[in-house]
Amino acid sequence: MNSPSGQPFVIAIDGPAGAGKSTVARGLAARLGYTFLDSGALYRTVALLAQEQNVAWDDTGGLVGIVRDLDIVFSGSGEKTRILAKGRDVTEAIRQADISEGASRVSALAEVRTGLLDMQRRVAQKDNVVAEGRDIGTVVFPTAQAKFFLMADPETRARRRTLELQAAGRPAVLAEVLAEMKVRDARDRERALAPLRRAEDAVEIDSSDLSPEEVMQRMLAVVRARGG
Numbered sequence: 001m002n003s004p005s006g007q008p009f010v011i012a013i014d015g016p017a018g019a020g021k022s023t024v025a026r027g028l029a030a031r032l033g034y035t036f037l038d039s040g041a042l043y044r045t046v047a048l049l050a051q052e053q054n055v056a057w058d059d060t061g062g063l064v065g066i067v068r069d070l071d072i073v074f075s076g077s078g079e080k081t082r083i084l085a086k087g088r089d090v091t092e093a094i095r096q097a098d099i100s101e102g103a104s105r106v107s108a109l110a111e112v113r114t115g116l117l118d119m120q121r122r123v124a125q126k127d128n129v130v131a132e133g134r135d136i137g138t139v140v141f142p143t144a145q146a147k148f149f150l151m152a153d154p155e156t157r158a159r160r161r162t163l164e165l166q167a168a169g170r171p172a173v174l175a176e177v178l179a180e181m182k183v184r185d186a187r188d189r190e191r192a193l194a195p196l197r198r199a200e201d202a203v204e205i206d207s208s209d210l211s212p213e214e215v216m217q218r219m220l221a222v223v224r225a226r227g228g
Helices: 021-032 039-052 060-068 097-106 110-123 136-140 154-167 174-190 212-225
Strands: 010-014 035-038 072-075 082-085 129-133 146-151 203-206
Touching: 010 021, 010 136, 010 212, 021 035, 021 129, 021 212, 035 039, 035 072, 035 110, 039 060, 039 072, 039 082, 039 097, 039 110, 039 129, 060 110, 097 174, 110 136, 129 136, 136 146, 146 212, 154 174, 203 212
Parallel strands: 010 129, 010 146, 035 129, 146 203
Antiparallel strands: 072 082
């Protein structure tokens, strides 16, 4: 069901790593029956494929070739969404710590962002969407009907990420995760192209002391009020 305007309804959720964007976005998509668009998964997939093909994360030409041939599908919905690259399930592989670093680096390249920008917008031309990332409300979907900027203090975000990695059976030390997160935050905020920032019309939510359900309820109230 589209918005009253007849256009697909877009919910844009931006914020730094570990703020809870993916969890909340998946939950919202499942509850509303919307398509979940994980923009970070696109950059992570590019970084993973580059690593597998021995393409450096700063090799613009090689990365553009990967983006041009990228065949990625979000299978399922909400919390059960799987990411398929040319039919291969890469959902877990793209969550490795080194791939997170690679995603941050490849996302700083204009040519990569341009190639993936069109791909993201095509999804929202036909479906209601919950999209999350770093520049969703500022660049990808500047006219989204509902925009949110989800944040949390660095220590909380690092603790969440550490527990997530440990739950997946990967070794993780809180101090190291926090240090890496601060470096990534700085890179995302200071890059010249599409830096991480809150859109002027975005509703800011601090999730430090909120559960995912509490965050979702706050977002749902805004979405419902705007016809979503």
